[in-house]
Amino acid sequence: MDTRAVNKEMALISNVLAAYTFIADHLERAALFFMCGVCLGLFFTLLALVVQISCRKECRTGPKRQPRSHPRVAKEDSEGSNSDSDSDSASDLSARRHRRFERTLRTNVFVSAEELERAQRLEERERIIREIWMNGQPDVPGTLGISHYY
Structure with a gap:
């Protein structure tokens, strides 16, 4: 068992030395790989942040459920009014975004x-x-x- 541990340690040391010699021989390439990795990491972090911020409100507020009503009242509503088309247009995503934008314009930033x-x-x-x-x-x-x- 000790030979396995020693072999793993020796393999680790040889891999580290091989990486060091590669970096020493190809300094520009190593710097380029490093910078590409940093840029990709920053890009994916920014993408995750944007997705989190944009989905935060949308994920919390789902479609609003209509309260249950008696069958008699529901039958009268469906026969005599156009409230269904109004609620469909109000639940439209673009309409909600427009209302949210107008609300932010109306709020006063200063206390x-x-x-x-x-x-x-x-x-x-x-x-x-x-x-x-x-x-x-x-x-x-x-x-x-x-x-x-x-």
Whole structure:
């Protein structure tokens, strides 16, 4: 049994030495393989993140079930109204996404009016600084500065 363990250890050591000599002989190829592995790993991680985020809400909220009603009430509904076509169009995936988009537009990012005011003042300051910087560039003869186009 000890000979098997020794043989496995020797095989491991010889494999490590073989890998080291290959890397030492072909440094560019090893670096290329390493970078390809890193890039593929990052790509698959990003793909998994995107799938997780996009499916998070969709997987949790399944199709809404209609509450059970008495057969008499259901018969009257099916005869006299177009509520089935309305519920079909409301459960459409694109309609749900559009409603979710409109909801996000309506929500206020800022908690208070003071924060909104501060953000507007900050944007105005940044705009003024950009304008001053664009207009304050020196005009060197023979070159067209950015201020000529601004």
